[in-house]
Amino acid sequence: MTSLPWVRQAGRVLALVGREVGWWVGGTGRLWWRYKLRTSLHGAATAVAWWQDQLVLIAALVIPVVALATWARGWPASYRGRLADPLARYRFARWLRREWPLLMESVGLARRVPATGHLRRGDRRRDGTEVEDGPVVESPSLDRVRWTRGQLMAWPRLLTGQTVDDVELAADRLRVAVGARRCRILPNPEVTGCSIVWSFSDPLAAPFDATVPAEDAPLGPVGWVPLGWTEDGQVWRLSITMSTLVAGSSDSGKASVTWGLLFALGPQNRAGVVQLHGIDLKGGMELSMGRPLFTRYAQTVDHAVAMLEDDARNLQARAERLAGRTRQHVQSVDEPSVVIVIDELAALIAYTTDRDLTRRAEAALSIILSQGRAVGYRVFAFLQDPRKETVKMRHLLTQVIGLRLRDREEVTMVFGDGALRHGALCHKIPHTTRGVGYVLGEDNHPIRVRAGFVSDDMIKTAAARFPAPRQIPIIIPAEPETPARRPSTRARAAARTSVGGEP
Numbered sequence: 160m161t162s163l164p165w166v167r168q169a170g171r172v173l174a175l176v177g178r179e180v181g182w183w184v185g186g187t188g189r190l191w192w193r194y195k196l197r198t199s200l201h202g203a204a205t206a207v208a209w210w211q212d213q214l215v216l217i218a219a220l221v222i223p224v225v226a227l228a229t230w231a232r233g234w235p236a237s238y239r240g241r242l243a244d245p246l247a248r249y250r251f252a253r254w255l256r257r258e259w260p261l262l263m264e265s266v267g268l269a270r271r272v273p274a275t276g277h278l279r280r281g282d283r284r285r286d287g288t289e290v291e292d293g294p295v296v297e298s299p300s301l302d303r304v305r306w307t308r309g310q311l312m313a314w315p316r317l318l319t320g321q322t323v324d325d326v327e328l329a330a331d332r333l334r335v336a337v338g339a340r341r342c343r344i345l346p347n348p349e350v351t352g353c354s355i356v357w358s359f360s361d362p363l364a365a366p367f368d369a370t371v372p373a374e375d376a377p378l379g380p381v382g383w384v385p386l387g388w389t390e391d392g393q394v395w396r397l398s399i400t401m402s403t404l405v406a407g408s409s410d411s412g413k414a415s416v417t418w419g420l421l422f423a424l425g426p427q428n429r430a431g432v433v434q435l436h437g438i439d440l441k442g443g444m445e446l447s448m449g450r451p452l453f454t455r456y457a458q459t460v461d462h463a464v465a466m467l468e469d470d471a472r473n474l475q476a477r478a479e480r481l482a483g484r485t486r487q488h489v490q491s492v493d494e495p496s497v498v499i500v501i502d503e504l505a506a507l508i509a510y511t512t513d514r515d516l517t518r519r520a521e522a523a524l525s526i527i528l529s530q531g532r533a534v535g536y537r538v539f540a541f542l543q544d545p546r547k548e549t550v551k552m553r554h555l556l557t558q559v560i561g562l563r564l565r566d567r568e569e570v571t572m573v574f575g576d577g578a579l580r581h582g583a584l585c586h587k588i589p590h591t592t593r594g595v596g597y598v599l600g601e602d603n604h605p606i607r608v609r610a611g612f613v614s615d616d617m618i619k620t621a622a623a624r625f626p627a628p629r630q631i632p633i634i635i636p637a638e639p640e641t642p643a644r645r646p647s648t649r650a651r652a653a654a655r656t657s658v659g660g661e662p
């Protein structure tokens with residue numbers, strides 16, 4: 160039992176040591192864990208921050224791409240119109256500026272000049288370039304480039320000695336060089352410089368409807384009528400103060416010009432300040448549907464000739480009445496403007512076998528065309544084939560519209576020399592774009608236009624809405640009686656013989 164206190168003492172020491180060791184181990188463990196926890200938390204926080212950075216970066220890169228892709232797929236038209244096309248246009252204009260000298264050289268508008276003149280090799284020119292040996296390429300510089308209504312316009316500064324004609328001759332090469340559908344050269348008013356206009360799509364490709372004026376429409380402008388659109392997005396205003404030739408192959412859409420004109424004149428026709436006289440020698444196929452619009456209407460050659468002769472007489476009588484009072488007729492109910500519409504001019508003056516009728520038609524038409532403008536008589540003649548004798552009248556028809564034509568010769572016959580060079584490419588109008596044509600603008604340069612499509616219902620509506628106040632029948636004058644020819648001496652002798660019974 161004496162050993163018991165020792166054992167107890169040892170037990171106490173062991174307990175103390177154990178507690179100390181336990182405390183120490185436990186404390187270190189806690190520290191360690193605390194340390195681990197702290198570093199882990201720090202690590203996690205760092206990781207979260209890193210990922211946050213990455214996410215911001217990824218979002219900054221991905222969101223615009225996804226947004227653009229969604230825009231392009233969901234609203235392709237708006238995407239193209241607002242972003243893709245403007246960007247492409249900007250890049251194209253930049254390319255043109257950069258490649259301009261090379262472009263001018265490839266289309267033949269640059270020229271080579273001797274490097275030296277009064278300068279010697281190594282001298283500097285005014286533009287800072289150094290004189291070298293060999294010829295130097297000089298090309299028209301580029302003043303400005305701009306996109307307008309989907310067309311690229313460039314203003315070159317011509318070289319000394321170059322003219323607008325030189326640029327016009329290179330128009331097709333300029334077109335192909337930039338891959339455009341069409342290239343036009345527009346001279347400035349003094350014709351000392353020009354702008355080049357490239358079109359990459361056809362603004363007139365889609366057909367559109369003509370408009371029949373409303374029942375209560377005002378009389379409308381006196382000097383012109385709206386017929387459709389020009390390729391520059393302007394309203395095509397056709398002057399009606401001039402006699403006009405509209406030439407186009409069969410199925411080219413001449414009827415849309417005819418009816419567009421008649422619709423626009425409807426309110427004035429109903430009010431009686433304009434009289435419509437119609438000639439349809441294709442058996443009435445074209446104009447007869449709008450018969451109530453016409454004050455006078457002829458469907459056969461003899462009626463047409465009688466009507467034209469009446470018109471020629473009436474206009475001369477009007478000229479006599481107005482002589483000394485005014486030099487320009489003003490339309491009114493008493494003295495209305497007369498618009499004569501001839502569908503198929505060739506049938507009147509080229510295809511008729513009766514030479515006398517042809518001669519009379521030509522004579523009456525020549526009077527109307529040469530004297531009619533000042534007294535308010537105008538002819539709108541429609542023609543399929545400009546090769547026939549019809550072109551005789553061409554110089555008297557001061558305004559010309561060319562729809563689709565067969566070849567370059569026909570274009571030259573209709574518009575005259577130089578029209579092709581100026582860009583009146585009627586022979587290149589596709590069959591699919593009926594109603595498209597060229598008309599000469601005020602500066603004599605062709606403008607591409609399209610007339611609105613006219614349906615039968617529109618014609619019936621216009622005829623019911625704007626009938627002529629009265630219809631004047633055409634009376635064919637009676638044939639003058641030819642005096643009986645005096646029998647010849649031999650015939651008289653024979654008669655005497657037979658009566659008298661003598662040989």
Ligand SMILES: Nc1ncnc2c1ncn2[C@@H]1O[C@H](COP(=O)(O)OP(=O)(O)OP(=O)(O)O)[C@@H](O)[C@H]1O
Binds near residue numbers: 409
């Ligand atoms: N402006 C237009 N837009 C779209 N289609 C048109 C237009 N004008 C005419 N057309 C269509 O073209 C076809 C021929 O038109 P139109 O009768 O005017 O030809 P045309 O030149 O008068 O022929 P023709 O001399 O043989 O009578 C018609 O079927 C018509 O529907």
